[in-house]
Amino acid sequence: xxxxxxxxxxxxxxxGVAAQAQQxxxxxxxxxxxxxxxxxxxYYVGQKVTATLTVDFRDVEFYGDLRIDGxxxxxxxxxxxxxxxxxxxxQIQSFRSDIYLLRRGRIxxxxxxxxxxxxxxxxxxxxxxxxxxxTAQADPISxxxxxxxxxxxxxxxxxxxxxxxxxxxxxxxxxxxxxxLNLRWTLQGSGSLDITPDVKYSPGTGFRIYPPRIATxxxxxxxxxxxxxxxxxxxxxAPPLSVSYFDPLKGEYITxxxxxxxxxxxxxxxxxxxxxxxxMALAVVPxxxxxxxxxxxxxxxxxxxxxxxxxxxxxxxxxxxxxxARLCPDSISKVLFDVxxxxxxxxxxxxxEWRRVLYDGxxxxxxxxxxxxxx
Numbered sequence: 001x002x003x004x005x006x007x008x009x010x011x012x013x014x015x016g017v018a019a020q021a022q023q024x025x026x027x028x029x030x031x032x033x034x035x036x037x038x039x040x041x042x043y044y045v046g047q048k049v050t051a052t053l054t055v056d057f058r059d060v061e062f063y064g065d066l067r068i069d070g071x072x073x074x075x076x077x078x079x080x081x082x083x084x085x086x087x088x089x090x091q092i093q094s095f096r097s098d099i100y101l102l103r104r105g106r107i108x109x110x111x112x113x114x115x116x117x118x119x120x121x122x123x124x125x126x127x128x129x130x131x132x133x134x135t136a137q138a139d140p141i142s143x144x145x146x147x148x149x150x151x152x153x154x155x156x157x158x159x160x161x162x163x164x165x166x167x168x169x170x171x172x173x174x175x176x177x178x179x180x181l182n183l184r185w186t187l188q189g190s191g192s193l194d195i196t197p198d199v200k201y202s203p204g205t206g207f208r209i210y211p212p213r214i215a216t217x218x219x220x221x222x223x224x225x226x227x228x229x230x231x232x233x234x235x236x237x238a239p240p241l242s243v244s245y246f247d248p249l250k251g252e253y254i255t256x257x258x259x260x261x262x263x264x265x266x267x268x269x270x271x272x273x274x275x276x277x278x279x280m281a282l283a284v285v286p287x288x289x290x291x292x293x294x295x296x297x298x299x300x301x302x303x304x305x306x307x308x309x310x311x312x313x314x315x316x317x318x319x320x321x322x323x324x325a326r327l328c329p330d331s332i333s334k335v336l337f338d339v340x341x342x343x344x345x346x347x348x349x350x351x352x353e354w355r356r357v358l359y360d361g362x363x364x365x366x367x368x369x370x371x372x373x374x375x
Contacts, residue, residue: 030057034111034138036099038249043145046161046192047101047248053082053111054094055136060117062093063131070110075337075362076103100192101145102336103362109141148246154253156199160222160245162191166256168241170228173261176268181228183212185241185258188221191248194327197224203238206231230265237262317357319343320372325364329354336364345371 035052043049053068071079078100085094101107114135120128148161168185175181183201187193197212212226228238238261247254322341329351337359339345345357345366354365 029060029132029134030055030113030117030136032056032111032113032136032138034109034141036109036141036143040249041144042251043101043107043143044161044246044248044251045101045104045145045147046159046194046246047145048162048191049099049101049143050096051079051082051099051109052085052094052096053113053138054092055113057091057093057117060119060132060134061091063116063118066113066115068095068111068113070112072107072109074335075360076107077101078335101143104145104147107143107145109143111138111140112136113138148248148253152253154242154244154255156242156255157244157246157253158187158195158199160187160191160193160195161248162189162193162245163247163249164189164191164193164245164256166241166243166258168258168261170238170261170263174264174266175230176266176272177230177233178268179230181230181263183226183228183238183241184215184223185243186221186223187243187245187256190220191245193217193220193222195222196329199224199241199243201226201241203228206235207238230263233265233267235263235265315373316344316346317371317373319345319366319370321370323366323370325357325359325362325366327364329356329365337362339364339366339370 033054033056035054037050037052055062055066068082071077080097080099082095082097085096087094112135114133116131117134118129118131164187166185166187168183170181170183172179172181187195195214197214199212201209201212203209208229208231210227212224214222215225216223240258240260242255242257244253244255246252319339319341323339325336325339327336339357339359343359345359347355348358348363349356350368351365353368355368355371356363356365357371
């Protein structure tokens, strides 16, 4: 090859390399934005919020291995899996997740998105597709999380936090003295519904009443059942049921109240056998929830919150095995935190085969089988 031809070929290659380098410098990598809704000055323990993460891939295309880091740990928030939000622009992808706030204080979100992107690089005769790792930092967000106020909490507070509606019924509406009536009420809506079924319903001296239980639980509803037994024929109605929840948007408790329940109670005809209602099993379930004592006064130094956690003092016990602490005393309730084997915990309440314990400044329900007495 002649020397001039070689020089011309080197010149063309150098132009291609220069164009490639210039193009790589001009490529804009992905950027990320992170939002929490609703936007409030104050949030509350137990509140459900929605996190939205948006990634703008700009001059590149998403290739895979997307990862989200920088979220609070599981003892601070309960974060569900981020789900993709459909959109028209393939260069902009958004993801959404519900997040439950589990602890008071400042909760910091410093989300970082990482993954791989593909870029077309080069120019002239040299054009190819290259894959790069990327990291994009979204602006941090800090939430001020507080405990729902104790001083204004109603006696019928269900522990639900959000916005809800109440449906209730007593069946059958016509019965005989001594029959078993089933009070069934459902709290449904949006928010945190990991409730305890100890809402106090007092129908009066004309009824015998038994402890309630949770019948069904779903993401947007909880249904509780309770057995009532009418004791006389002078009953024409049962009083309304009231259930309260905390609305974090208004920062106040909301009480829902049903109309009174119309009933007709008559004497059982002679020779008619007693009722064999299927809810009989509910009538023999004893209530093992320990009595609660608490103060609604916060002297400005956080003691009100500690009294909120320390509803009932109890003996120290040791975790014989590691366990998952849950918000309510059942295995389908929300996971709050993990308690390692050998940790010393303080007893708070007992319900069936579950114990509410205080560990590292937070309380949760653990199976009694995971505990052993401290000697």
